[in-house]
Amino acid sequence: MSVSLTSVARAGLTLAVTSVLALGLGACGGTTKGSxxxxxxxxxxxxxxxxxxxxxxxxxxxxxxxxxxxxxxxxxxxxxxxxxxxxxxxxxxxxxxxxxxxxxxxxxxxxxxxxxxxxxxxxxxxxxxxxxxxxxxxxxxxxxxxxxxxxxxxxxxxxxxASAEALGRTQVQLLAKQIGGKGKIAVLSAAQTATNQNTWIDFMKDELKKPDYKDIQLVKVAYGNDDAQTSFQQTQGLIQQYPDLAGIISPTTVGIKAAAQYLSGSEYKGKVKLTGLGIPNDMRAYVKDGTVQGFELWDPxxxxxxxxxxxxxxxxxxxxxxxxxxxxxxxxxxxxxxxxxxxxxxxxxxxxxxxxxxxxx
Incomplete structure (x- = not known):
């Protein structure tokens, strides 16, 4: 993924570790402005x-x-x-x-x-x-x-x-199904300057304007900077700020993995739904233990x-x-x-x- 997919020892269009790095090379993390x-x-x-x-x-x-x-x-x-x-x-x-x-x-x-x-x-x-x-x-x-x-x-x-529009809209569609079409949601992005992330989020916001999502409220966009520790802390902060949060979308492989790690060890496991762009090998354990119902990416x-x-x-x-x-x-x-x-x-x-x-x- 240079999905913020680019380098990933948690860097740049990044992912997080070897497989993260892999994707970081492709599409998730984030391309910074001008790149x-x-x-x-x-x-x-x-x-x-x-x-x-x-x-x-x-x-x-x-x-x-x-x-x-x-x-x-x-x-x-x-x-x-x-x-x-x-x-x-x-x-x-x-x-x-x-x-x-x-x-x-x-x-x-x-x-x-x-x-x-x-x-x-x-x-x-x-x-x-x-x-x-x-x-x-x-x-x-x-x-x-x-x-x-x-x-x-x-x-x-x-x-x-995939098109930026498809990536943005389908992540909203996935989460909406998981939370039953209602509740507060947040986005855990990569860097605030990551243009691909921002483009996807713009399409997410546009998708949420549709009548189908009238009962869903986007309360915050947080930034984990495609760093595992920062993303983990941002997830914790979202839960603390919005204890009634229904779901999180993380359109970065580093972010979704870190968010899953936090949720899997908390009382919110299975309660706060999580989706976004992830790597199967990173997310397999979290899918199998019920932390994550489903996420997306392309088939490389x-x-x-x-x-x-x-x-x-x-x-x-x-x-x-x-x-x-x-x-x-x-x-x-x-x-x-x-x-x-x-x-x-x-x-x-x-x-x-x-x-x-x-x-x-």
């Missing part, structure tokens, strides 16, 4: 024939934010499985650090020299890879970003986990698979990255390229007692 990708047009090159056959002998390389990271191991594994099903060649390269932008640049340059057909990269920085990625595209290599984008002009497509294996299918479609000339084009992604179905070359995986996955053991990340 998001630009809205410049994607690098659409060449014509496209939707009926063109899928080329054989393609090599698609995955460059995650960090290798040996649980989140990206699952995501890239999904890409590998998709490419093997297509009969193409998969490879993965990358650094062990989620902040080694120079290392990512070096790997892009190396893949360009190797003349791979496509690169799927989760960018550590929106601008640092641009020169190298543009050089790769000039050499005919198709570039797809996944989980974390570059500036739009530096790739053909961005495979996005599907995200990686979609990146693989998109890169293959680009390399096969079936799409060029222009808005409105469609391509097939195996069992995932058909997808349409949106504005600025963004392809949405879809609605987030809800994890609960019925399915959480099916996921290992």
């Amino acid at each position: 998001g990708a630009s809205s410049s047009a994607p690098a659409v090159k060449g014509s496209a024939d939707p009926n063109a056959p899928t080329k054989n002998g393609l090599t698609i390389a995955f460059l995650p934010k960090a290798v040996n990271n649980p989140y990206f191991t699952v995501a890239d594994g999904g890409g590998k499985k998709a490419l093997e099903a297509l009969g193409e060649t998969y490879k993965e390269v990358g650094t062990s650090s989620g902040t080694d932008t120079a290392g990512q640049v070096s790997y892009v340059n190396s893949l360009t020299q190797q003349k791979v057909h496509g690169i799927a990269v989760s960018a550590q920085d929106p601008g640092a890879l641009c020169t190298a990625l543009k050089q790769a595209m000039e050499n005919g290599i198709k570039v797809v970003t996944y989980d974390s984008d570059t500036n739009a002009a530096c790739r053909q497509l961005f495979i996005s986990q 294996s599907k995200l990686g698979a979609l990146a693989a299918y998109a890169a293959t479609a680009l390399a096969s000339g079936q799409i060029s990255g222009a808005e409105g084009q469609t391509f097939k992604a195996g069992d995932l179905g058909s997808f349409t390229v949106g504005a600025n070359g963004v392809v949405l995986l879809g609605d987030p996955t809800v994890f609960d007692a019925a399915n959480i053991d099916q996921f290992d990340f």
Whole structure:
């Protein structure tokens, strides 16, 4: 998750520990102002024939934010499985650090020299890879970003986990069901400056304006700064300030884990409902002991698979990255390229007692 998903030794777009770090690399924690990708047009090159056959002998390389990271191991594994099903060649390269932008640049340059057909990269920085990625595209290599984008002009497509609107609204919908549609609720966010968190919260507030939620009152937005201890203390403070609190939404993997830790050891376990964006391996124990009924995130294996299918479609000339084009992604179905070359995986996955053991990340 750079979900505040970004680094996570509890930092930046962060999560919290190894798995948190994993997600921190992707989407939950929070992107601070100015760190998001630009809205410049994607690098659409060449014509496209939707009926063109899928080329054989393609090599698609995955460059995650960090290798040996649980989140990206699952995501890239999904890409590998998709490419093997297509009969193409998969490879993965990358650094062990989620902040080694120079290392990512070096790997892009190396893949360009190797003349791979496509690169799927989760960018550590929106601008640092641009020169190298543009050089790769000039050499005919198709570039797809996944989980974390570059500036739009530096790739053909961005495979996005889910829309900000879907992430914001569905978290409210989840909690509303858990609290029976009435009561006081609070939000435990990451940093106050985290733009993705603030965007999601804006959609939460808009969702709460609907008549369906007339009996739900948002009493406070607290900030745990994607730090486990701070988030734990903020949860405790919310309960003390609002002893009749019905539920908490924490749209950050660090925050939801810390909140669950507090609630699980308190008299409010099972009484104050908790949902948000979390990692299955972090939250499994809290789901099984009844602290948490359900939370959400996307399935990273599907995200990686979609990146693989998109890169293959680009390399096969079936799409060029222009808005409105469609391509097939195996069992995932058909997808349409949106504005600025963004392809949405879809609605987030809800994890609960019925399915959480099916996921290992």
